[in-house]
Amino acid sequence: QVQVVESGGGLVQAGGSLRLSCVASGVMFRIANMDWYRQAPGKQRELVALMPSGDITNYADSVKGRFTISRDSAKNTVYLQMNSLKPEDTAVYYCKAVVWGLTYWGQGTQVTVSS
Numbered sequence: 001q002v003q004v005v006e007s008g009g010g011l012v013q014a015g016g017s018l019r020l021s022c023v024a025s026g027v028m029f030r031i032a033n034m035d036w037y038r039q040a041p042g043k044q045r046e047l048v049a050l051m052p053s054g055d056i057t058n059y060a061d062s063v064k065g066r067f068t069i070s071r072d073s074a075k076n077t078v079y080l081q082m083n084s085l086k087p088e089d090t091a092v093y094y095c096k097a098v099v100w101g102l103t104y105w106g107q108g109t110q111v112t113v114s115s
Contacts, residue, residue, distance in 0.1 A: 002026045002104045006095045009109030012085055020080040020109060022095030027076060033098040034078040036069060038091035038111075045094065049080060062088070085113045 008020040024031050035050035049059045049069035057069055068081040078095060092108040 002097065002099050002102075004095050004097050004104045004106035006093060006106040006109040009093060009111045011112045011114065014085060014087055014113055014115050016085050016113070017081070017083045018085065018111060020082065020093055020095075020111075022078045022080075022097075022106060024076040024095075024097040024099075024104070027099055030073045031076050031097050031099055033096075034071060034076070035096050036078070036080045037094045037096060038089075039094065039108075040088075040091040043091075048093070051078070082111070085111075087113045087115045089113050 003025050006020060006022045008018060010018060012018055036048040037045050038048050039045040047060055048063055049067055051057050051069050051071055059067060066084045071078040090111060090113050092110050094108045095106045097104045
């Protein structure tokens with residue numbers, strides 16, 4: 001059974017940094033698609049960053065230049081380095097993994113940025 005677990009969230013002041021991690025277990029091969037999403041209170045879940053293949057990355061306009069996605073494919077682990085955090089980055093951050101066409105979500109990790 002595939003399990004996706006995020007970690008690294010917390011409370012940080014505006015301008016600070018956090019590094020989120022996401023590990024997908026229960027899979028004996030490298031997962032191609034592992035992406036980051038977030039959901040703020042009262043808002044829909046939105047894509048934050050994805051790394052579809054190799055060194056190609058895509059980011060939401062709101063986080064470009066501040067967030068960096070990276071991965072350790074051998075460990076089915078993806079990271080999200082978040083710098084220059086803003087109060088509007090406050091949300092629950094979720095990791096999504098797609099395995100054999102099935103989508104798996106983690107439980108999310110809370111990021112709170114105080115002004």
